[in-house]
Amino acid sequence: MGIGTPCMEAKMVTRAKVLLIDDDQDYRTSARCLLEGHGYEVIEADCGKDGLRKVAEQKPDVILVDVMMECDSEGYGVTQAIKYQDAFAACRNVPIIMVSSIQESPDELFPMAAESEMIRPDRYIAKPLEASVLLEAVEKALAARRPQTVPAP
Numbered sequence: 001m002g003i004g005t006p007c008m009e010a011k012m013v014t015r016a017k018v019l020l021i022d023d024d025q026d027y028r029t030s031a032r033c034l035l036e037g038h039g040y041e042v043i044e045a046d047c048g049k050d051g052l053r054k055v056a057e058q059k060p061d062v063i064l065v066d067v068m069m070e071c072d073s074e075g076y077g078v079t080q081a082i083k084y085q086d087a088f089a090a091c092r093n094v095p096i097i098m099v100s101s102i103q104e105s106p107d108e109l110f111p112m113a114a115e116s117e118m119i120r121p122d123r124y125i126a127k128p129l130e131a132s133v134l135l136e137a138v139e140k141a142l143a144a145r146r147p148q149t150v151p152a153p
Contacts, residue, residue: 016142017041019060021051021078023069034131048074052081055091062141067100075100076119084118095141096121099129
């Protein structure tokens with residue numbers, strides 16, 4: 001997704017909350033512009049710790065998380081926490097989409113690791129990515145979670 005991608009006019013109307021956890025301010029700005037332009041409410045966090053706090057406070061409908069932030073595997077820790085820590089039990093069914101410059105998914109990086117299930121997102125997308133790929137991933141994740149999105153007034 002190019003940094004210079006202009007904000008688009010809304011094509012989809014929804015009030016779904018997307019939590020975007022990424023330390024790259026330029027990427028967050030570009031992704032926020034794209035998602036808001038398609039009717040999503042976007043909540044941002046620049047690190048895993050802040051992201052987990054916002055998961056608990058904001059109860060997002062879908063989570064986009066980078067892998068490498070303050071440490072090389074921070075996104076994996078966020079995913080594991082949401083899936084398995086009691087503090088996030090209410091959010092266990094929130095779809096997690098990992099978006100990272102690491103080209104291999106967790107299953108490809110750790111094919112024999114028994115623990116790979118603990119860090120496996122619902123979808124993995126490698127950066128750079130096209131805007132349409134990100135939008136499609138969010139739409140599919142929401143559709144799988146609930147039958148319809150709620151139209152905005």
